[in-house]
Amino acid sequence: MSLRLQLQLLAFAALTFTLPWAGLRIVHQMEASLRLGLEQQLLTSAHLIATSLPAGGEPGRRREGLSAPLYVHALSRPPLLDGDQSEWRYTADASDSAYVSRGVTLDDGSRVWLGLHSAFLYLFVEVDDDEVVLQSASGAPPHGDRIALVFEDPDAPAALLLAGSAQGLFSSQPTAGGRAFAPSGGTDDNVRGYWRRPPLDGYAVEARIPLTFVDGARGIPDAARVVADGALGIGIIDSDPGTANLAAATWNDAGRANALVGKWPGLDRMLRPYADSGARFRILDADGWVLADSGVLDLSASPEPASTPSLIERFFRWVLRREDPDYPAEDPGRIGDQVLRRVLDGEAVTAWYRRGSDVSAIVAAAVPVDHVDPRLGAVLVEQASDPILSVTNREMLRLVLTTVVVGLIAAAALLGYASLLRFRLGRLARAAESALGPRGEINARLPGARARDEIGDLSRSFGDLLGRLREYTEYLQTLKSKLSHELRTPLAIVATSLDNLEHEAGTASGKTYLERIRTGSERLESILQAMTAATRVEQAITETSLERFDPGTVVSACVSAYRDVYAGRSFELSLPAGPVLVDGSAELIAQLLDKLIDNAVGFATPGSAIAISLDVVGDEVELAVVNRGPLLPAAMRHRLFDSLVSVREKGDDKPHLGFGLYIVTLVAEFHRGRVEAENLDDGSGVRLAVVLPRADAGAA
Numbered sequence: 001m002s003l004r005l006q007l008q009l010l011a012f013a014a015l016t017f018t019l020p021w022a023g024l025r026i027v028h029q030m031e032a033s034l035r036l037g038l039e040q041q042l043l044t045s046a047h048l049i050a051t052s053l054p055a056g057g058e059p060g061r062r063r064e065g066l067s068a069p070l071y072v073h074a075l076s077r078p079p080l081l082d083g084d085q086s087e088w089r090y091t092a093d094a095s096d097s098a099y100v101s102r103g104v105t106l107d108d109g110s111r112v113w114l115g116l117h118s119a120f121l122y123l124f125v126e127v128d129d130d131e132v133v134l135q136s137a138s139g140a141p142p143h144g145d146r147i148a149l150v151f152e153d154p155d156a157p158a159a160l161l162l163a164g165s166a167q168g169l170f171s172s173q174p175t176a177g178g179r180a181f182a183p184s185g186g187t188d189d190n191v192r193g194y195w196r197r198p199p200l201d202g203y204a205v206e207a208r209i210p211l212t213f214v215d216g217a218r219g220i221p222d223a224a225r226v227v228a229d230g231a232l233g234i235g236i237i238d239s240d241p242g243t244a245n246l247a248a249a250t251w252n253d254a255g256r257a258n259a260l261v262g263k264w265p266g267l268d269r270m271l272r273p274y275a276d277s278g279a280r281f282r283i284l285d286a287d288g289w290v291l292a293d294s295g296v297l298d299l300s301a302s303p304e305p306a307s308t309p310s311l312i313e314r315f316f317r318w319v320l321r322r323e324d325p326d327y328p329a330e331d332p333g334r335i336g337d338q339v340l341r342r343v344l345d346g347e348a349v350t351a352w353y354r355r356g357s358d359v360s361a362i363v364a365a366a367v368p369v370d371h372v373d374p375r376l377g378a379v380l381v382e383q384a385s386d387p388i389l390s391v392t393n394r395e396m397l398r399l400v401l402t403t404v405v406v407g408l409i410a411a412a413a414l415l416g417y418a419s420l421l422r423f424r425l426g427r428l429a430r431a432a433e434s435a436l437g438p439r440g441e442i443n444a445r446l447p448g449a450r451a452r453d454e455i456g457d458l459s460r461s462f463g464d465l466l467g468r469l470r471e472y473t474e475y476l477q478t479l480k481s482k483l484s485h486e487l488r489t490p491l492a493i494v495a496t497s498l499d500n501l502e503h504e505a506g507t508a509s510g511k512t513y514l515e516r517i518r519t520g521s522e523r524l525e526s527i528l529q530a531m532t533a534a535t536r537v538e539q540a541i542t543e544t545s546l547e548r549f550d551p552g553t554v555v556s557a558c559v560s561a562y563r564d565v566y567a568g569r570s571f572e573l574s575l576p577a578g579p580v581l582v583d584g585s586a587e588l589i590a591q592l593l594d595k596l597i598d599n600a601v602g603f604a605t606p607g608s609a610i611a612i613s614l615d616v617v618g619d620e621v622e623l624a625v626v627n628r629g630p631l632l633p634a635a636m637r638h639r640l641f642d643s644l645v646s647v648r649e650k651g652d653d654k655p656h657l658g659f660g661l662y663i664v665t666l667v668a669e670f671h672r673g674r675v676e677a678e679n680l681d682d683g684s685g686v687r688l689a690v691v692l693p694r695a696d697a698g699a700a
Contacts, residue, residue: 022403035363038385039350042279042365046348046379049281050369053267053376066152066231067251069289070104071333072262074223075117081169083196083206085124088115106248110236116223116262121209123149123193125162125234128202133239135165138173138185142239147205148181148246149191150233152257156213160188161237162205164195172207181237181244214260224265227291233257261285262333267292279383283369286377288335288344297362297384327353327362335380343368343378361385424448424455428462435466442470491521537591537663541670548695549586550579551621552614558593559612566601574613580621581695584671592667593623595660596688600627603686620673621692628685632677664690 076089103111108128115122125147135144146163149172160172161183172191173183193207211223214230233256235249250258267283271294274281283292328337335341339351343366353362366380424447431446444466448459552575559573593612600610608628615622661675668675673692680687 035352038363038383039365042363042381042383043348043350043367045279045281046365046367046381049271049283049381050367050379053270053283053369053379065254065256066259067233067254067256069259069261069287070112070114070232070234070250071289072114072116072121072227072230072260073333074263074268075115075122078117078120079115079122079206081192081194081206081208083167083194083204085113085204085206088113088122088124090115104250106236106250108236108238108248110248112234112250114232114260116211116226119211121211121214121226121230121232121260123205123207123209123234125205125207125236126198126202127204127236129238130201131240132197132201132203135163135183137165138183138187140185143183143244145203145239146181146183146237147207148175148233148235148237148249149207149209150235150251150255150257151213152231152233153213153215157188160191162191162193162195162207164193164205167195167197169194181235181246223262226260227262227264230260231257232260261289262291263293264291279381282335282380282382284335284344284366284377284380286344288341288377290333290335291376297382322352322354322361324352324354324361327355340364340366340380343380346370355384421455424451428455428459432462435462442466442473444470491525537588537666540588541666544585544588544670546583547585548581548583551582551586551589551623551692552576552580554586554589555593555612555614555623558590558597562597566597568606569601569604570609572609572611574611574615576614576616580614580616582621582671582692583695584692588667588670589623592664592690593625595664596625596690599660599688600625603627603629605629605685608685616694617691619694621694622689623692624687624689626680626685626687630686631679631683632686661688664688668692 073090077087079085079087103113103126105111110125110127113124115124127145127147129145133142133144135146136142143161144163144165146161149160149162151157151159157174159175159180161175161181162170162172163183164170170193171187171189172193174186174188176182176184190213191207191209193205196204196206198204209232211226211230214232215225233249233251235251236247237244238247271281271283271292274294277294279294280297281292281294282290285291337351339349342349346368348365348367350363350365353364355362361384362382363385364380364382366378368378369376427447431443435443435446437443444463446459446463446466448456449463450456451459556573556575559571562569562571597610597612604610604627611624611626613622613624613626615624665675668690671692673690676689676691678687679685
């Protein structure tokens, strides 16, 4: 299979990575559709309730001028007067026992609960007081800590006091004058209560008040009139030794009692058929107070499935989570959420709330009521729902999981193929880099030549190229010996002929021709000697064993000889102060220096000195030869040490084939060194240097 076809298949497989994204997009769109459908369903239900509300038939408008309303909860059964609130049960949620959340907290931390059952209004008050003062005797000081009840109905007492001299039942006490907070000494048995000292600081009072005291009717008690027209104010009187003050009260600065508000029995009965619908229906008045309630959404129940969700399912639920706000904490019997309260301005609204975890929610829909009793403000419908309904749907989850599995398989295939392709290309690259050895040997065998794709074709092409290059290199390596063999025979014939001609008497022109023949013969002989010398050095390198020596001694001896050989030249020598050791061959170093000096003498300006230096540079030894003269051409700087390369000017009588610096390179590589050539910074000459590793570098 060709590489192109493989890449096309892998590109097609890579498209599977879009499947999870597409699945998530489908899930989001389905959830948005389900949410919108559920919202429309609840709005429709709320509209149906709003249109079915009867106009009129309920008590009149709440009286003006009263303080902020107190909400009265309907009780499922009458509680005992024992100072214990555990038997209080509300009609709408008889199973609910979270009483504290339904109380009204006053400024001093005291809490007040109001309940309605049959012909009585029930009151429960918890007072935090670090120093409780009991009443000594009825009407006699100290009057003790007490609770004041303020009434607005003209037929009811202006105010009654709830106080006790010990834990147990008591009767209320009229005030000394109107709404004064001092008892008159008498009792009113219509309002009975129970005084209780809890384990912690403070006290609790549970009392029962006839509805006739708060609804203004001295006839048959009517709960509907109480929650529509009733009024009651509650004050906490803290009695310290010698003083008494109003610590907290439910009424405002005007001192008027608080209006009572609660469920209307008629509306409550109307919503009763919806109690088992799975949704909660509530009817609100114009101020947001709940007038009717079909039931309570159980916010504490977990909507999680019976089986524990898998890790993948949890992950997708986390991915698809919604940033819904928490379900709002409400005042007792009143809607306090600002989003839902917009319905009181005549606007239909919907809202989603998080329900305990990221996988459940509550959706609320509210519509205004504007065609019936003006006291009615809105109809509110709430229903528990899962915010990621499509994910909990097993089929949809299976689809998403399938796309993820396919994507993972495709990713594994892509990663595996990319790793294999990288390995094959890397192996071929490493083989190509190491195909040429340090001495010019070529390895034409490359990996992957048997593959039938483009990488195999590339490996075979490289192998063929390296094979032809190896054959050519082998030819070049044996060229010197072949030339020596081929040229030696004709040179011998020419030399013999010249010897015979010398014994012949000839003319003057014959002697000229003889001289030219001898000159050409000498040039050919020089070429053969240079080629033979290079061959001998190559052979000597393969046969020479390493030994440790001081190159300074070799250089010093060679320079002394050069002063005799090149009498017309001056040499400057610089050596290190102490001995320096290298591993190699002193004889080869001497030959290397001979070639460097011969090159320097050939290029040096007449009368200029040739500088030879041996320096220690870190862990290396640098042997440098500097001559003043022509500079190196930029194009030849990197080819100067190749075989058969020379930069000497034509016209020189001596043959120069470039074997001298080639021999320098061979010797330097034998000593694991390198050769450098550069022009001097001032442009006056050339510097050739051989850098060798020190044998004593570790001990230095």
